[in-house]
Amino acid sequence: MKAILVIADGLGGRPSDGPNGSCLQAAATPTLDALASRGALGLLDPIGPGIRPGSDTAHLSILGYNPSSVYTGRGAFECLGIGMDVACGDVCFRANFATVEPWDDALPVVTDRRAGRIETGQAELAAALHAVALKAAPDVRFEFAPSTEHRGALILRGPGLSRHVSENDPHVEASADDTEENREAARLQRSRPLHDDEAARRTATIVNEIARRSYEAWREHPVNLDREAHGKHPANVLLLRGASELPKLEPIGETYGVRGAVIAGGALYRGVALAAGMTSLSCPGATGGLDTDLTAKATAAIDALEDHGLIFVHIKGTDNAGHDGDGEAKRRFIERIDAEFFARLIARIDLEEVHLAFTGDHTTPIRFGDHAPDPVPVMFVGPNVMPDGCTRFDERAAGAGGLGRFSGQVLPMLLGYCDRSPKFGS
């Protein structure tokens, strides 16, 4: 008995999403409705009632881990997700190429946190940084990897390091003619130790040294001279945030005796799945955006069932539309999930042999434009699921669903239907 877990990021919504209620209510979803008629619905609190989930914490909870005890920050999952090799004890950061004003004595003002969404030259900049960054602390292994546009990740590995340091990202930008108050707020931050110990003090010093060396290595780098010649913002400093360590998670394979695979366009979701012991499958066309190829993802999932007992498919576009406040785009994307992903999927799998779970990692209501703490509809389908009489998949149907309301644990429940759960007790 095999399992497919599908998470549409930010799937749920609110009655204020549009004239026909939530985007999910407004969407025509004949395939999902047919699945609802075979299965059972419920309301999922991704982490717990009233808790507004992050993407990382929600995924941990849905996969059966307790984010309150294992989560230290997003950096480690980003590092894993972009293909870096992360070991326990490494201090991991999310990183941005950014633009600062000339750095004299005082910390410089950040004028563009994304360095004009730089799209070329990141590898050359990374190489230049690597050439000088080692000198920041000779016994610390330094690894920086760019991912997409201005994004990247950094790993520090060595003795006497700590994740308990503040970030150097001011999270706001200011221009030369901004108010003095705004300009002060937009200055590059000095990383500070958050614990009173030598490791935290040392790590903060290294973060500050890396920022300084990134500026020295990049200020007159050919990539930036070329950008400036074309009127683009130079990528002349590295912002570091989300200092964290990889949590030690009991691998899915050991707990449930099943090989798991993830199909996701977004690095974070691959990272969480990899941390849980799954394999990441490539899927050309999976972009992590509204333009993703949903048919390709369905095909990849079907193919992967051949030699995996669990496939986790992450679909990001719903959340992007929610963050953009674009209800029409979200509704249309949900209809594409129904027609391109699920219609293809169920045409090719035998629902007497496969259990399927579909949910979101949180709601992203249109007017709020961010993750909300409201519960999310969840649906299970398969031979061991007791049908509950629902004939529609949306927030309201889920509220009347036969599975009631529960927190996280979607994957343990799904693999429980597949008779793969370990017994607690005797």
Next chain:
Amino acid sequence: MKAILVIADGLGGRPSDGPNGSCLQAAATPTLDALASRGALGLLDPIGPGIRPGSDTAHLSILGYNPSSVYTGRGAFECLGIGMDVACGDVCFRANFATVEPWDDALPVVTDRRAGRIETGQAELAAALHAVALKAAPDVRFEFAPSTEHRGALILRGPGLSRHVSENDPHVEASADDTEENREAARLQRSRPLHDDEAARRTATIVNEIARRSYEAWREHPVNLDREAHGKHPANVLLLRGASELPKLEPIGETYGVRGAVIAGGALYRGVALAAGMTSLSCPGATGGLDTDLTAKATAAIDALEDHGLIFVHIKGTDNAGHDGDGEAKRRFIERIDAEFFARLIARIDLEEVHLAFTGDHTTPIRFGDHAPDPVPVMFVGPNVMPDGCTRFDERAAGAGGLGRFSGQVLPMLLGYCDRSPKFGS
């Protein structure tokens, strides 16, 4: 206001149990349906969503304790349940009379983990073991008690002991003409310390010495000579597993100010109830099997209401039929629970004076034949229970029940309806 908690072990099931859905759905249960019409239903996660319960952990959780913090193993409850006197700090084991090949230097192969389900002579064997086992560690009190067939329990009491030892039971058997691989797997195991401390090392040594002494005491015991003369497997070694300590549980009487009594055929369930401070009532005819006398159990419960505020009745047969994969037997047994137990019970109690809860400790679906993590239907009836409009008691009705879905805590809720809960806060 008095309370009756009835647990039918492994009560719930799945749509795949049989042609008419789950055994509970297929069963004709007019009494339970009438109770449903007066009361309220819900879905119970015995321990938590997605957690596959053992019998011991599920009962602890249903009684209101947190198995994650109090559970160390099944042995202590088995010891209590068969009438042994267990103190805090005792190391308790479940024990089997078993058959091994001749024990020379190497650990012998176990050929029958149940010694032909030995039915007579256990007391004589126990006496012979007691005569030699004390010498294994003079300052340790050793108490072994046989229970039914090949089963028994062992307590070690004394200074410097630890429950952190592995068992000597290989959990598989092999015959003389088995493959070498199978024979190796079936060798008696050497108990090992699981913690790196003197107490664990000492306890493992004692376990190994007891196994050796059981072999010496029993190999030519008249009981075994007689068994072998009749072509039966000799009971020539003691298997020990489930090393555990009795958890310190706040007694029901202290928390709720109520005298509790348990009526159960199975030792484990009596053991958990005794650990919770209840009294065990004898009920001739309660076998813990499909042949149990359900009318006698109803009568015993009714009689016990006289001088107890809480009666906990455990009915085991539903689980036995589930483990056997016999859906028809399970359906018929559920119909017997309805007609013989509940019909008699409600004819004799006043449901304006008594609150009643009925549930299972887990599901035991027919095709899986073991405990599944799916939620279980639960029903409360009594003057303080808000009726929810349900008119049927089964998994699907429970999914639409007015009590929603919750984890464990059935006894605290039941005694809450009886106005017996302590207040948390002020």
